[in-house]
Amino acid sequence: MGELRVRDVSEAELLRRILRVLGPLSRAEVGPGDDATVLAVPGGRVVATTDTLVHGPDFRLAWTSPRDLGYKAAAVNLADVAAMGARPTALLVALALPDSLPAAFVDDLATGFRDALDELAPGCAVEGGDLTVSDTLTVAVTALGVLDGVSPVLRSGARPGDDVAVAGGLGAAARGLRLLFTRFRDDEGRPVAVDLAVLTEQERRDLSAQLRPQPPVRLGLAAARAGATALMDVSDGLVLDATRLADASEVTLLIEADLEDDALSGGEDHALLACFPAGTAPAGFTVIGRVAQRREVPVLIRGVAPDGRGGWDPYSDWDAVLG
Amino acid sequence: MGELRVRDVSEAELLRRILRVLGPLSRAEVGPGDDATVLAVPGGRVVATTDTLVHGPDFRLAWTSPRDLGYKAAAVNLADVAAMGARPTALLVALALPDSLPAAFVDDLATGFRDALDELAPGCAVEGGDLTVSDTLTVAVTALGVLDGVSPVLRSGARPGDDVAVAGGLGAAARGLRLLFTRFRDDEGRPVAVDLAVLTEQERRDLSAQLRPQPPVRLGLAAARAGATALMDVSDGLVLDATRLADASEVTLLIEADLEDDALSGGEDHALLACFPAGTAPAGFTVIGRVAQRREVPVLIRGVAPDGRGGWDPYSDWDAVLG
Structure with a gap:
């Protein structure tokens, strides 16, 4: 050759x-x-x-x-x-x-x-x-x-009464990864080339979210300008990252939106999780809950404490054989 | 365990x-x-x-x-x-x-x-x-x-008449690497642990220059403040890096100091190569030559054009077996 x-x-x-x-x-x-x-x-x-x-x-x-x-x-x-x-x-x-x-x-x-x-x-x-x-x-x-004239928005500024909002998709990247692991490996578990022809439209979108993520980059500055009190990248699953934000801000996040498991625990979404004073979330963000005084747990999903860690850790979770 | x-x-x-x-x-x-x-x-x-x-x-x-x-x-x-x-x-x-x-x-x-x-x-x-x-x-x-109040010093500012100077050691890191390759490998060529007891004082210093290099970091800013016209890190051998500086500045560097082969072509020195208006090199720099109008070759070593490339290229030179 x-x-x-x-x-x-x-x-x-x-x-x-x-x-x-x-x-x-x-x-x-x-x-x-x-x-x-x-x-x-x-x-x-x-x-x-x-x-x-x-x-x-x-x-x-x-x-x-x-x-x-x-x-x-x-x-x-x-x-x-x-x-x-x-x-x-x-x-x-x-x-x-x-x-x-x-x-x-x-x-x-x-x-x-x-x-x-x-x-x-x-x-x-x-x-x-x-x-x-x-x-x-x-x-x-x-x-x-x-920082175009704004102060950096940290994870630690959320206050009770704030809205909790997200921009960007949640869960699709995890579904895309699952597609790869379940549909595109040979009998020995080795990865094989993706055949888009065997996928539905929805599956192709999920795969694209995994392979070519589209984080809402411009909305970061927009959030800061709108007065976001806390802001972070959701890369390890919403529950785990919301827990980090809640811990940093010493508050509890009450997630009220009806989210499926992939949206709650899937990784690599690269969505933005933000808190804003009530009613002030700018265009592009969807309110999914609100910030409360710190309770026993950092995050409640429709009133229930999530079980398990609900996220991805490269050191504990990585398996060289299974990938 | x-x-x-x-x-x-x-x-x-x-x-x-x-x-x-x-x-x-x-x-x-x-x-x-x-x-x-x-x-x-x-x-x-x-x-x-x-x-x-x-x-x-x-x-x-x-x-x-x-x-x-x-x-x-x-x-x-x-x-x-x-x-x-x-x-x-x-x-x-x-x-x-x-x-x-x-x-x-x-x-x-x-x-x-x-x-x-x-x-x-x-x-x-x-x-x-x-x-x-x-x-x-x-x-x-x-x-x-x-940049503490100075402009960045590029490779491209050397002018005919400038002194060429270096700060930091040249050649020791290459000698240290050669020690590792010749003295601390087993019969199959695999690296084995270094035994300092078998090395002379000079060899230990060479090894240290390879494993724990001491670039003259503070002298970068000192060179800028002293009015350096060109400045660069010598990491791929003096001849090769001097060629890059000469090409960027469209001049020829006349190296007059008596330097051994390791100093000319050894890599990983992380010394500083600088040009200063004649007579203005600050403390810590040693003048090794001067800048001339561009000639046929970018660098002359005591009047002679160096042969070979005289430096290290990670893509062409790396051998996975020999290391």
Whole structure:
């Protein structure tokens, strides 16, 4: 086979391929190409977060295209910036690539990053990164953002009487993951390529939510401007993340909306969970409950304490065999 | 064996262990624990860089202690911030850990980060990060810094007539790597534990330069304040990095100092290469040559064009068998 592999090209050539896709987006004072990036930070404060996708626990190439992988790696980091009430301005992308990977893989990966930036965070660009080799394909992203005249919205500011609201979908990403595990593995449990033809419209949407999540990035700043008292990214399941918000704010969240199990405990939604003074949730958010004085438990679902942990922990839950 | 492994503890517990070591250093407006970090950026500009260490190509646990690994992961990123003329203020650390790793490993790794921050960049702290599992131990670090009233110093500003100077050691890290490859492998080429008792004092210093590099981080800002026209981190060998600076500045660097081969082509020194108006290099820098009008070649070593590429490329040079 004459296909060009990562081991056949120099780091400089690989970087050129990536910057051909991503470089023109740069708005940094100093973009990719020097020792570090220099970004203007108009408000004098920068928001920074990092999240890594690792082949195996976080994605499988049999199920995920490089373009979707780039999209998701960008999206999950943009969601964390949005969850502070900030506007994302730059990504740094560290790629650790098996040397047997086709060199064209990085073009598609970069295109996925570009798709996500165009759709979810126009004005944000990949402004730096790192290339190295690894036996395990790893995409480590850092996202930076600015607070456009607002204060950061933490998890700790919810007050009794506030509305509890969400923006973005809940549960679809978990259903999509279940589809992959139940419908696209061979007899030995190994992942096999997805055949969209065998899926219903709803199943395709669920799969897309898993592989190419669409966090409501712009609504982070909108929530901050509307006076959100608390805000966070829902990435480990609503119950678990609502518990974190309730604990940080020393309140109890009373969830009254009729939500199915996947919405309550499914992970990777990258929806926004916010609290607002009663009646002030802005467009894009759906009120699902209210904030009460701290009770014995941090969260009640229609009056009932959820059982189990109801979320995903990469260290306790990851099984190298079952994936 | 009753040793606690990463798979035996929750993500939250692992994070608590890390923050027990690193947390007290935080100076961020919002430190670890929310969706993202919020940092004050007094000058309205932030410097950002990312560099990843991967088990296999970048380090071997047989040779490197977790404490040295943390130190090196911090140091190489701090060096890139310094190479812009900036002062490092925060690190974000993304750890991808095999689940069989002892949980105590992360304590030692965090201690290494703390050592490096204390020694190389007081005032800088780990302000955020990410934890995930991976078959390949990977430490992906992002460093952020501020420009204390100076402009960033790029690779592109060197002018004919400038002095060429370096700060920090050249060649020792490459000698240290060669020691590991020649003295601490078994008959099948597998790494075996280092026995310091068999090494001379000089060899121990070389090994330390490889495993626990000491980039002159403070001298980055000092160079900027002294009026450096160009500045960069020497991480891939002096000849290769000097070529990059010469190409970016469209000049030729005439290196006149008597440097041995390791100093010219060895990698991972993390020294600073700078150009200053003649006679103005500040304390800590040694003048090794001068900048000339662009000639046929970008770099001349005592009048001779270096042969070969003279540096390290992770994609072309990495050999999974030989390491």
